[in-house]
Amino acid sequence: MEEAVPPASATVVIRAGSATYPFTLASGQLGRIGTWREAVGNARTVAVITSRPVAALFPGALRTIAETGARRVVLEVPDGEDAKTLQVVGRCYQVLAQARFTRSDLVVALGGGTVTDLAGFVASTWKRGARLVHAPTTLLALVDAAVGGKTGINLPSGKNLAGTFYQPERVLADDTVLTSLPVRELRSGLAEVIKCGFIADPAILDLLPDPARAQAQRYLRLIELSVRAKAQLLSDDVTDRGLRRHLNYGHTAGQAIETASGFTLRHGEAVALGMVYAARLCELLTGARGVTADTQDALHRVGLPTRLQAAVSFEQMWDLMQQDKKVSPGRPSFVLSPRRGTATLACMPQREIARAAFDDVLRPERR
Ligand SMILES: NC(=O)c1ccc[n+]([C@@H]2O[C@H](COP(=O)([O-])OP(=O)(O)OC[C@H]3O[C@@H](n4cnc5c(N)ncnc54)[C@H](O)[C@@H]3O)[C@@H](O)[C@H]2O)c1
Ligand SMILES: O=C(O)C(=O)C[C@@H](O)[C@H](O)[C@H](O)COP(=O)(O)O
Numbered sequence: 214m215e216e217a218v219p220p221a222s223a224t225v226v227i228r229a230g231s232a233t234y235p236f237t238l239a240s241g242q243l244g245r246i247g248t249w250r251e252a253v254g255n256a257r258t259v260a261v262i263t264s265r266p267v268a269a270l271f272p273g274a275l276r277t278i279a280e281t282g283a284r285r286v287v288l289e290v291p292d293g294e295d296a297k298t299l300q301v302v303g304r305c306y307q308v309l310a311q312a313r314f315t316r317s318d319l320v321v322a323l324g325g326g327t328v329t330d331l332a333g334f335v336a337s338t339w340k341r342g343a344r345l346v347h348a349p350t351t352l353l354a355l356v357d358a359a360v361g362g363k364t365g366i367n368l369p370s371g372k373n374l375a376g377t378f379y380q381p382e383r384v385l386a387d388d389t390v391l392t393s394l395p396v397r398e399l400r401s402g403l404a405e406v407i408k409c410g411f412i413a414d415p416a417i418l419d420l421l422p423d424p425a426r427a428q429a430q431r432y433l434r435l436i437e438l439s440v441r442a443k444a445q446l447l448s449d450d451v452t453d454r455g456l457r458r459h460l461n462y463g464h465t466a467g468q469a470i471e472t473a474s475g476f477t478l479r480h481g482e483a484v485a486l487g488m489v490y491a492a493r494l495c496e497l498l499t500g501a502r503g504v505t506a507d508t509q510d511a512l513h514r515v516g517l518p519t520r521l522q523a524a525v526s527f528e529q530m531w532d533l534m535q536q537d538k539k540v541s542p543g544r545p546s547f548v549l550s551p552r553r554g555t556a557t558l559a560c561m562p563q564r565e566i567a568r569a570a571f572d573d574v575l576r577p578e579r580r
């Protein structure tokens with residue numbers, strides 16, 4: 214049985230500095246001609262960036278884009294993190310060049326966060342800026358990656374080390390995409406939802422779903438609350454110099470762990486571990502109590518990992534953390550959340566404290 218949860222409103226207006234655009238949350242809209250007519254506008258060519266598995270899941274969306282009358286070009290990129298490389302960016306540019314793609318043509322990102330990160334980068338750099346619409350198909354992309362205009366490409370030396378800030382014209386959020394999403398991917402998205410609960414809106418933490426059950430109303434509500442929380446933090450800090458950094462909670466350690474695991478961990482799983490780590494650091498640095506237990510409890514409720522299983526050493530994590538793009542010596546860059554709904558910035562911890570926190574909460578337990 215579905216619990217009675219207040220219905221989500223249809224549109225969240227995202228204000229990102231001088232840009233304003235709608236995040237429309239409407240079940241089934243990716244298959245509607247009206248949605249796409251409005252999104253395509255007067256573009257002559259629509260380049261849909263997607264991956265093969267995602268394209269196979271959403272033939273209706275692809276067909277409907279073609280029915281708008283615009284010429285449709287489908288760029289199938291590798292699935293998952295393999296899409297976020299300079300090589301794939303180069304291949305996208307080649308296809309756009311062959312299609313004589315102009316700045317008034319439209320790039321549509323149809324997929325998860327890897328696709329929105331890649332497509333955003335391609336659109337922002339193609340002729341210094343083509344039109345862009347996001348059609349997120351994972352929970353993680355719905356609540357996070359499709360909003361706020363961060364684009365990212367991975368380099369051998371680290372995750373998201375090349376990127377731009379480039380806002381889409383609109384985000385077409387259709388919660389029915391969740392019906393085909395594997396539970397592991399749902400959980401991964403819930404890590405970013407839980408992050409918003411800790412740094413901004415504690416009400417989120419009282420609404421956490423059971424990922425093994427269908428709870429459509431609850432997801433609608435969580436999508437809306439998470440997007441509102443994100444929008445609030447980035448509205449006056451699009452370029453990540455101040456408040457927006459709170460959205461990086463769990464990411465300094467998390468993205469280091471994600472990279473060190475060779476991307477065997479999903480982004481959200483790594484962020485979950487990063488939040489546990491940040492919680493323990495918070496206790497060690499500030500004397501706060503109960504932060505780790507509260508974090509572990511929220512993550513356990515949705516079945517996310519709270520301790521490393523993969524072989525990632527402290528040294529690997531520590532080295533990669535130093536290369537995080539927001540780290541600069543002596544300046545606060547590590548996000549802590551001492552209490553539900555709040556976040557602060559601290560300097561990178563000293564190595565001994567960083568190691569102690571790792572040993573306390575992340576190091577795989579000996580069997
Ligand atoms: N730019 C940002 O603000 C931001 C925010 C958060 C995360 N990210 C980035 O997002 C990426 C992770 O995104 P993700 O978790 O969506 O991963 P993803 O894009 O790799 O998608 C995960 C998997 O789900 C599959 N999939 C997609 N939609 C599906 C559907 N509806 N049904 C069934 N399967 C489906 C894909 O084929 C893929 O294998 C990371 O690279 C991360 O760095 C960016
Ligand atoms: O939008 C933001 O700002 C975020 O930090 C959201 C994160 O969830 C996301 O993973 C982002 O891509 C991480 O950014 P990075 O600057 O650490 O690469």
Ligand SMILES: [Zn+2]
Nearest residue numbers: 405464480484
């Ligand atoms: Zn993230």
